[in-house]
Amino acid sequence: MSTATARTVVTGIGIAAPNGLGTADYWAGCRSGKSGIARITRFDPSGYPAKLAGQVPGFTAADHLPSRLLAQTDHMTRLALVATDWALADAGVVPAELPAYDMGVVTASSSGGFEFGQGELQKLWSRGSQYVSAYQSFAWFYAVNSGQVSIRNGMKGPSGVVVSDQAGGLDALAHARRQIRKGTQLIVSGSIDASICPWGWVAQLAGGRLATSEEPDRAYLPFDAAAAGHVPGEGGAILILESQEAAARRDARVYGEIAGYGATFDPAPGTGRPPGLRKAIELALADAEVDAGDIDVVFADAAAVPDLDRIEAEALNDVFGPRGVLVTAPKTMTGRLYSGAAPLDVATALLAIRDGVVPATTNVDPDQSYGLDLLTGEPRAMEVRTALVLARGHAGFNSALVVRSA
The missing domain is CATH 3.40.47.10 (Thiolase/Chalcone synthase)
Known part of the structure; x- marks a missing residue:
């Protein structure tokens, strides 16, 4: 290689x-x-x-x-x-x-x-x-x-x-x-x-x-x-x-691989052009050489601002289909940790891969109009081989990262 x-x-x-x-x-x-x-x-x-x-x-x-x-x-x-x-x-x-x-x-x-x-x-x-x-x-x-x-x-x-x-x-x-x-x-x-x-x-x-x-x-x-x-x-x-x-x-223990990445920037408001999150996801999947169906779970950005939640949900629905992939946002237990939030989600995804359990989104009663298969209540025991982590920054930054078992 x-x-x-x-x-x-x-x-x-x-x-x-x-x-x-x-x-x-x-x-x-x-x-x-x-x-x-x-x-x-x-x-x-x-x-x-x-x-x-x-x-x-x-x-x-x-x-x-x-x-x-x-x-x-x-x-x-x-x-x-x-x-x-x-x-x-x-x-x-x-x-x-x-x-x-x-x-x-x-x-x-x-x-x-x-x-x-x-x-x-x-x-x-x-x-x-x-x-x-x-x-x-x-x-x-x-x-x-x-x-x-x-x-x-x-x-x-x-x-x-x-x-x-x-x-x-x-x-x-x-x-x-x-x-x-x-x-x-x-x-x-x-x-x-x-x-x-x-x-x-x-x-x-x-x-x-x-x-x-x-x-x-x-x-x-x-x-x-x-x-x-x-x-x-x-x-x-x-x-x-x-x-x-x-x-x-050095015979090191490996949690998983940073397999794919994509980043975009949203167009200026009023241009009529679509947000860039979907494209960031597609770029990350292509970089990792995986299909949408290979993703076991998505760790959502989870802005908790209705307009931004709608954009994220639409991007996921466009790529995976309505309720087409398990979604979770364990950051509801921590708050949004600025630039520390996404690395923590990546670490959580790697631990989910290691232990075969996905933590839930706490306190949320999902609005079904978003069309997401949002994991709430209890963690779910399941095999996790490939996960997608999403993150967005104020004013239009979009990033997506694929991690998978090594």
């Missing part, structure tokens, strides 16, 4: 999610229907119209990271560093034992280190510039997770960051696959995102898509007649990607 078409596999997973810290806790939470959505505790939300979020529980950065890193990192970067440690350990990789230029880092971000940035701006306004940390120069930046992960682990190969809102997590994995195909031995990829602070919260409210219900079980309801916006969350997943040959050489 040529390098350009080398199969890219996932050998390690690290998860930090609102319904579970670590892969085992998250997966147990998913299968039991555990929700991580609750009233915000990271700041007082009483003065804001939206008060619910998915927050990662039980995370104390000082238990996992040296104090020198705590002073220079935002909450999201601390989560990303620890999730990377877990993913590398899961993959059985010791970075110090590999050539530095054979390892790279490609992550996604939707906002950067907003909480760190807010704190330093407050110091600037209230106390003066001499009180602003020098680390503000990069701790807020979109690429900071890629940078800090690469520095901590001595990774000097191809690296970068993708910024395409919620779609970014899939775009990062696709870019990582390109680097693997170009010959890099190992890429750390995925995303951990977090922006649950007043500055980040106001920015999200301005988008007009946040649910304002104060009932955790009735706030985030994709494909439900009562859908009225999404609940944000923090966290995501970091994945270790390698070529199949490299993984085989």
